[in-house]
Amino acid sequence: MLEIYNSLTNKKETFKPIVEGKVNLYVCGMTVYDFCHLGHARVLVAFDVVYRFLKARGYDVTYVRNITDIDDKIIARANENGEEFLALTERFIDAMHEDERALGVLPPTKEPKATENIPEIIAMIETLIEKGHAYVGESGDVYYDVSSFPEYGKLSGRKVDDLRAGERIAVDESKKDPLDFVLWKPVKPDEPSWESPWGDGRPGWHIECSAMSTTILGNNFDIHGGGHDLQFPHHENEIAQSEACTGEHFANYWMHNGFIRINDEKMSKSLNNFFTIRDVLESYSPEAVRYFLLSSHYRSPLNYSTESLDGAMAGLDRLYNALRGLPEAEADRWTEYEDKFYAAMDDDFNTPEALASLFDLARVVNKLHNTKGPEAAASLGALLKKLAGLLGILQLNPDEWLQQDADGDGMDAASIEAKIQERIQAKADKDWAKADGIRDELKAAGITLEDKGADTIWRRD
Numbered sequence: 001m002l003e004i005y006n007s008l009t010n011k012k013e014t015f016k017p018i019v020e021g022k023v024n025l026y027v028c029g030m031t032v033y034d035f036c037h038l039g040h041a042r043v044l045v046a047f048d049v050v051y052r053f054l055k056a057r058g059y060d061v062t063y064v065r066n067i068t069d070i071d072d073k074i075i076a077r078a079n080e081n082g083e084e085f086l087a088l089t090e091r092f093i094d095a096m097h098e099d100e101r102a103l104g105v106l107p108p109t110k111e112p113k114a115t116e117n118i119p120e121i122i123a124m125i126e127t128l129i130e131k132g133h134a135y136v137g138e139s140g141d142v143y144y145d146v147s148s149f150p151e152y153g154k155l156s157g158r159k160v161d162d163l164r165a166g167e168r169i170a171v172d173e174s175k176k177d178p179l180d181f182v183l184w185k186p187v188k189p190d191e192p193s194w195e196s197p198w199g200d201g202r203p204g205w206h207i208e209c210s211a212m213s214t215t216i217l218g219n220n221f222d223i224h225g226g227g228h229d230l231q232f233p234h235h236e237n238e239i240a241q242s243e244a245c246t247g248e249h250f251a252n253y254w255m256h257n258g259f260i261r262i263n264d265e266k267m268s269k270s271l272n273n274f275f276t277i278r279d280v281l282e283s284y285s286p287e288a289v290r291y292f293l294l295s296s297h298y299r300s301p302l303n304y305s306t307e308s309l310d311g312a313m314a315g316l317d318r319l320y321n322a323l324r325g326l327p328e329a330e331a332d333r334w335t336e337y338e339d340k341f342y343a344a345m346d347d348d349f350n351t352p353e354a355l356a357s358l359f360d361l362a363r364v365v366n367k368l369h370n371t372k373g374p375e376a377a378a379s380l381g382a383l384l385k386k387l388a389g390l391l392g393i394l395q396l397n398p399d400e401w402l403q404q405d406a407d408g409d410g411m412d413a414a415s416i417e418a419k420i421q422e423r424i425q426a427k428a429d430k431d432w433a434k435a436d437g438i439r440d441e442l443k444a445a446g447i448t449l450e451d452k453g454a455d456t457i458w459r460r461d
Helices: 038-056 072-081 087-104 115-131 160-165 205-216 228-245 275-281 286-294 306-323 336-346 350-371 374-388 398-403 413-428 432-444
Strands: 003-006 011-014 020-028 059-064 134-136 142-144 181-186 199-201 222-225 251-257 261-262 448-451 457-461
Touching: 003 251, 020 038, 020 205, 038 087, 038 222, 038 251, 038 261, 038 275, 038 286, 038 350, 059 205, 059 286, 059 398, 087 275, 115 134, 115 142, 115 181, 115 199, 115 205, 115 228, 115 261, 181 205, 181 228, 199 205, 205 222, 205 228, 222 228, 228 251, 275 286, 286 306, 286 350, 306 350, 306 374, 306 398, 336 374, 350 374, 398 457, 413 432, 413 448, 413 457, 432 448
Parallel strands: 020 059, 020 222, 222 251
Antiparallel strands: 003 011, 134 142, 142 181, 181 199, 448 457
């Protein structure tokens, strides 16, 4: 039975969907003004695995991940570049999709953009004003009245009085309370805008997600996810807006993934200590990056290092080696190994334990292969590949993985094959010194040879 750690209650809870057999999942997506970094990759991969596993459990999943395509940072970058903001956002949406495909991230069911939901955003703001939860300030900004929502702080555990003590009202703001946040901003020079009952302007960030999620999934849905940094204020504000507007409970389960850290600091653009996905893929395969992201529980912080990525490569080498040389077969029917894998994933999507179960299975596959031959190991090998597929790994041909040149500076495959043929001829001529010399030469170049009867196979170290 699936259990999910619910950030709203701060405990694991047995998952019970609102409608039996169906799951509605909303995840806060990217603000598209630059290339995605590894912190974004963690969100993408973590919830991709949630999506895959819920489907494997037999649920009909509607997965919505929004795109924030209007925002202060977007406007600033577009003005800096001297281009239309939509040209900027479309370019980085395309780049984001390229990064997703590289990492094996499945497309969400729906991917709404904020700019395509302006009427829904305006309608929600109008309802909040009508119900006394929002007001128009003297500056023309529309603000949410935090004092009108007694449960404010229930997600983050923060107390309103403590928050208020730490806030100040800027001179040019006309809000009643330091905690009140903007729902609609009046137009400014060189900024895009839309017509509204409060004059031309654009939406605030928080209201965008409330409008998109409830429009697509309904007022009450199953799971809302995102990065830990969004828990406050973004998700807290989403709850306040949505529940005040609809009068219904917003999301039943809240999931937050941990940060990626570098030298014990959160990876972020604001700290200028980030690596883009593209930066990392210049040196490491996408599957290794994905494995690295799954090697720690999604709620835990994950420290970035080349050693960790090297370890991910080595781990995948071991798993792919277990599949090498096995014939095609049907996966074994439900076994203890599948039990272990599903038990791990049912425990709040515990991917490190799920990976451990794959290595247990790989050891059994290797033992069967070595003692009884490839045919005897084939069905368990197929099971290994099937289970790994739920994590989005181990789907390449083993030779394709083991012989890849990730950083592009190794010996090419044709040269390696030529050396192997030269070694085979040397062995046929009983020139053992030459044969050993070729093996040593290839080993020095990072190539390991394995003699399988009359055949020789190779892999990169």
